[in-house]
Amino acid sequence: MQVHKGWEQPIIEIENFSFSYEEIDKQPLLDGLDVTLNPNEVTLLMGASGSGKSSLALCLNGLYPEAVEGISSGDIFFLGKHIQDCERGELTQKIGIVFQDPESQFCMITVEDELAFTLENRKIPASEIFGKIESVLKAVGMQRFIHHKIHELSGGQKQKIALASVLLLEPELLILDEPTANLDPVSSLEFIELVEAIQEERQMSCLIIEHQAEDWLRLIERVLVIGMDGKLLADDAPDRLFSEQQRLLEQEGIFLPEEYSGGFEGRKRYNQTVPAEKTVLSVRDLSFSCKNQNVLNNINIDVLAGELIAVAGENGAGKSTLLQLMAGLLEPDAGDIFLFDRPLKKWRENKLRKHMGFVFQNPEHQFITDTVYEELTFGMKCNGYTEAEMENAADLWMGQFGLREHRDNNPFALSGGQKRRLSVATVLDVSPDILLFDEPTYGQDAATTTELMDYVMELKAMGTAIIFVTHDMNIVDAADRAIILKQGGVAFSGVPDTLWKKTKMLYEARLRKPARLRQNRRESHVYDIIH
Template sequence: MAFRPSVFIFDEPTANLDPVGTLEFFKTVESLKKTDEHTIIIIEHKLDELIHLVDRVIVMGKEGVKLLEGTPYEVFGENSDLLIKNGIWIPQTALLAHKLVQNNIKLNNIPLSIDEAYNSFKKFKPLGNGLKRENCTELTHHSSPVLDIRDLSFAYDDKEVLKNLSLKVHKGDFLAIIGANGAGKTTLAKNIVNIIHPPSGKVFVEGKDVLKIPTEELCHKVGYVFQNPEHQFIKNTVEEQLTFGLQSRGFPSEKIVNWLDSTLEKFKIKQYAKSSPYMLSHGQKRLLSVATMLTLGQDILILDEPTFGQDLKSSNELLTFLKTLNELGKTIIIITHDMNIVAKHAQNVLVMAEGEAIFNGSTHKLFKNNSILKKARLTIPPLLQLSVNLSQYYEGWNGMATVEEYVNALKPLKQN
């Protein structure tokens, strides 16, 4: 921005930014827009906090073809079906309205913002309370943890990054680690997988000090998807990248070929099998890095920002896949800045701020704790904000954060 150009092109400017950082960036865009001196083009997947600034939207379909063009309302309001079918993100409130219409709940228009949604929804009285998060009881564990971190401190040279952090993760947990940029989340993950070495007696995987677990054994116990997918690429082609793990374990080649085929298909990168991993788009690199990690069938999976740069379809597929693995008993730890994912998928959350664990508990408690949210530069998900606003009108709205929770509450609906 220092050059003050007349045209700005921002290509996914908020990927990897913490939630408050994302809001601050969009505020900056708003002030640029107000000067009326700049043309601003933003390529984005995250639309909720941005859409009110946008005059015109172009949706790119497959292979560089323009799918739609128009005002935000023309694109997201009138064509939500087409966009969802093509796996493209639309604002959360529009996604919710789309689901309600599918469930025969009539709306006059598709709301694109929390304010518009507030106006459309306040005529309803939610009657169901199926999935509401207040009702979720916190899990208590009796077994010993698969991951046990005790008073871990870690410094890069003399810069202290982790401070006396303790954490227990049990088999079958789905834990989200969240917090501001620079809070130490990636550093913590790297300590768990012993890429950077914790002091002895601080990190235990399945009861053993990680420093005493041979690297190969640890790789088979804990899978780690790097925040930067390129850090994971060590082979010249996508195909080699995907298969080296199985080859090194001596799998029969027929089995490897079958697995490769289905994986390329599942992650939609079949046409790039012979390409260099570096030739893929950002989102495709992310999918390849996840697929590479999944080859060894580890019991504990740690994914550092697994969904950044992903369209709606890939993001949903990836999370559904992780959920399936979780239901099969795998322990999943994701590091993410996406509060929608936290609300929808995490059983527990660890919030980090300046290297310390400042909260460990359920999403329900977290989203009510304003001082923790503020300290860690977090926001509540847009649909939870909507439910807070609506609850001033009718208490029954309170505590809903996901599309599913709204649909459950509104299904037995009586229109007022």
């Protein structure tokens, strides 16, 4: 059911629109979409990972299909004008996109230069540039960072600068593509509150692409759902959709907000097996610095066989660095790491990788081949698997993670969610003694998250130690032990149920309680977390 606001002209009209990446695709990625987006309306776009949500956003602002040599049919109108009749660059200014990874849209080194670059492209007079930069930085709460280098900012700060850059375009439609996926829980809430305030002030239309709707509920007026078949499955008000269409949403692998589901199956509390008293990995007096800045100081951790540990903390707390040190990808300045009582630095690389698997935060950092199949079988080939064994194992993982139809595709051509699933699958060809995951569930739909967690729990039951670096408090809630990093040290190490009672420490570490411990929409504002 499409919602129209009076007789105002729609911002976007999509009529029987289809899109494919290649002529040989059996099924269009987007198939016969009919959608209208209205002025001053906040719309949530949902769908399973790989259903074409980001591709649709890039079609709306005219970058696709040309940029990827794709194929489209049907029509898209912007304020009544067919997008094919718009001048080059016109739509990218009027329809601004903030991507999941803000670094992908930065061109310059400093905040000031990045924002000035945007204004120069708009041919804004030099005399007006500084004033506009000051104004937009004030709007996003980043005035004092004007001279900072972008790479030195936290994840949340980078996302605010990405938003500021888009706001300088003065767009009619703002598209946010999973903008909080890489942010710690408090930074995520702060960003949502910022978007809410800016939208109310500027009366912009907003299209938000997001897997988890919970914290956006107070903003959104409509929810669109794209199915895995590329068709529009739903267009309705949030309360009606989440109340009356739960079966449809669960079939499509879409997260239901906690207040509507009572806890989606993918976020359930698992019945834990007691970890064996066998130490797999030991971290002793570990310290590490980068560019003369201390990142980690005097870290001590023991990891037991069959234990699931969740490592959490704010952006920049050193979580990914700790994981890379544990994996032997970085060398500590001081201290030692032991795998089965043997110093990590004394392990040969090929032997180490048989005992330990590592999944990077950025999936592209671990891709080394030209096809999905080759990526899945590369490790197997190195370990002496036969062709038949590799074929069977690869087919199993491609089926498990929804990648069969992408068997011969280049890993770099996959969607963000598909890349993440492939990166996880590549370390599951054997059952190592310890698996290290850096944000394995970000950008994933409910079905894939559930499958991953179920498989992780199977490995755990067989004695594999699992370490997750995560911002997802529901994942932390399912762990045997939570480790919270703050200011370079371990601020907490213990069972999650004890962690949730430490309200002050949670907020200082920019974390929050899991969904099961919140009442309806309470704690959906930063103020509510503090009080």
